[in-house]
Amino acid sequence: MKKSYRTLEFSFIQDYIKNYCFSEMAKKRIDQIQPFQDIDDLKLYQDDISSAMKIIYAYGRIPLAPYEDIKEILQKAQKGGVCYPQDLLKIVQILKNVQEVQAYLDQEIEQSHLLEILSLLYLPKDLYNEILKCVDPSGNIYDHASHELYRLRRQISAIEANMRKKIEALRAQNKDYLSHDVISTRNDHFVLPVNVSYKNQIKGIHHGHSSSGRTTYVEPEEIVSYNNQLSQIKQDEQLEIHRILLELTKKVRSYDRVLNEDLEIMIEMDAVFAISEYGKKLDMVMPxxxxxxxxxxxxxxxxxxxxxxxxxxxxxxxxxxxxxxxxxxxxxxxxxxxxxxxxxxxxxxxxxxxxxxxxxxxxxxxxxxxxxxxxxxxxxxxxxxxxxxxxxxxxxxxxxxxxxxxxxxxxxxxxxxxxxxxxxxxxxxxxxxxxxxxxxxxxxxxxxxxxxxxxxxxxxxxxxxxxxxxxxxxxxxxxxxxxxxxxxxxxxxxxxxxxxxxxxxxxxMTTSQKLLEKLQSELSAVLQEKEALEKLQKETADKEKHYQQLIDNYQSKKEKMIEEAQSDANEILEEAQNKADAILKELQGQIKPHQVIQAKKQL
Missing domain, CATH: 3.40.50.300 (P-loop containing nucleotide triphosphate hydrolases)
Incomplete structure (x- = not known):
């Protein structure tokens, strides 16, 4: 059968379908497509794809975004490892897809086996919200992930601000000894770029030289205590981040079964909807x-x-x-x-x-x-x-x-x-x-x-x-x-x-063969004439339909214009009557009643 696949170029069909997949796992599912041996399994699969095609035609593609495999992450969590921010973002992407699909399913979609599978997707909101609260889209931990982290980071900001002020003051005091006027950092420490000729004029810790050898980088001793304090608080910060990640990992571990099932359903649905999208593109039907x-x-x-x-x-x-x-x-x-x-x-x-x-x-x-x-x-x-x-x-x-x-x-x-x-x-x-x-x-x-x-x-x-x-x-x-x-x-x-x-x-050639060849040529000519006639008939029908639409549009516009004209005329008449009544009302008492009636009649 594999030779038949190659000869019939079935792999090209798979490649086209894979263009509509959102994940590498779904693409692997497409690569694994093979003939069914059981008719019930085949019909169930056909039903899922047919349902997906109906949903696509009615409501558009299911709202999936690219996602990655999280099985190794879940296994690591189960074995006591820590989920890092990038791991948690992969889990978030799965859960975000679950949320989007659930919102999509709120529409009045016809019941089917496919819908039953999709409805099994579960969103653990506490885990989802907790990760979003703690981890930003770039994989950094938010300041407000915990009160302790917020406190530590405020301390870090305050110390760094004091250090900047101090280093700026030292830069101004020692500007004659500096090779340039820009404060640098080396090994996460603020340093002054001291001309090598004056390296002994500023007390502090040396952090190497420039590539030319003309500049030595000195951390002034007034800054050292700040840096030591900052280093300790940053260690505390990392410990707090680790604690937060441990807590999030514990939550991930508690939802291991749910996350595995969500991933499996998503991969299957990704593949099914990719097939359906390809089927829709080529106007295919289910045999x-x-x-x-x-x-x-x-x-x-x-x-x-x-x-x-x-x-x-x-x-x-x-x-x-x-x-x-x-x-x-x-x-x-x-x-x-x-x-x-x-x-x-x-x-x-x-x-x-x-x-x-x-x-x-x-x-x-x-x-x-x-x-x-x-x-x-x-x-x-x-x-x-x-x-x-x-x-x-x-x-x-x-x-x-x-x-x-x-x-x-x-x-x-x-x-x-x-x-x-x-x-x-x-x-x-x-x-x-x-x-x-x-x-x-x-x-x-x-x-x-x-x-x-x-x-x-x-x-x-x-x-x-x-x-x-x-x-x-x-x-x-x-x-x-x-x-x-x-x-x-x-x-x-x-x-x-x-x-x-x-x-x-x-x-x-025998007489019968010659006659057959002649008949074949005549048949071909007749079929070509028939095809030309069918094409002409189609063009005529299309033109007739087009002209009928023009007539219908004209008739519709004509009726609308008459209706609008009638409406305008009625408005003008009503306005004239109102004006006449107003004028006659003003004249009452100045002329006789029979003259009012006569004037109104004339108006």
């Missing part, structure tokens, strides 16, 4: 994997390692009693891409991962065997055919009815007649074993054998003869041509050779 499934159904399957803007999606479908899919077609890579896509997606599916399809259904394969590409061994002096056959020997010996077998260019690299015979015999043998087989070939006789066998489904990769390149589309029910002569012509082979090759080919 249905079932022990009793009798088909391979990969609809609109895309190879995840090809640029998703360029990749061609194909339906890869194989249903019992057909258990062999034989793909033929040109020599330009389309067949290999189709086989690798089916193999890689099948491997991802039985590992519990989402895959880039619109819908998928697969058996729980016990193994995926792959023989793709030329992997001849120079060390073993094996030819291409021998290397190929060695892998086929292994496959025929180990494949079971629950296996998936991928074979590219089956039995190629030898005499065509013998190669065709071997290929037919191997496919028949694997069919009798009950394995699912996806294979490709150029052999005409094998294509004829496939058309006559009810357990073999045929397909071909489409080739664009105008552009002389594969379209990478898989065509069910058709037999593909190799287009070797056409491709050689496109690559610049001599025209006389090309013409001669066409004549030889034409003379060697």
């Amino acid at each position: 249905i994997v079932d022990e009793n499934c009798q088909e391979i159904e990969l609809l609109k399957a895309r190879h995840p390692l090809i640029d998703q803007k360029e990749v061609v999606a194909n339906d890869i479908v194989l249903k019992k009693p057909q258990d062999i899919l034989l793909i033929s077609g040109s020599n330009t890579g389309g067949k290999t891409v189709a086989l690798k896509t089916a193999g890689l997606l099948s491997l991802m599916a039985i590992c519990g991962l989402p895959i880039p399809v619109t819908q998928a259904k697969l058996p729980l394969f016990d193994a995926v065997f792959v023989d793709v590409g030329d992997e001849q061994s120079i060390e073993q002096s094996l030819s291409t055919f021998s290397s190929h056959m060695k892998r086929l020997v292994f496959i025929t010996q180990h494949a079971t009815k629950n296996s998936l077998v991928i074979i590219d260019e089956i039995c190629s690299g030898t005499d065509p007649k013998e190669g065709e015979s071997l290929a037919e015999a191997i496919l028949t043998y694997l069919h009798k074993k009950g394995a699912y087989i996806l294979a490709s070939t150029h052999y005409s006789a094998l294509k004829e054998f496939a058309k006559e066998s009810d357990y073999i489904k045929i397909a071909s990769v489409e080739f664009d003869q105008e552009k002389m390149q594969p379209t990478y589309r898989l065509l069910d029910g058709s037999v593909g041509n190799s287009y070797a002569i056409e491709i050689s012509k496109h690559l610049g082979l001599n025209q006389d050779i090309i013409q001669h090759a066409f004549i030889i080919k034409d003379e060697s």
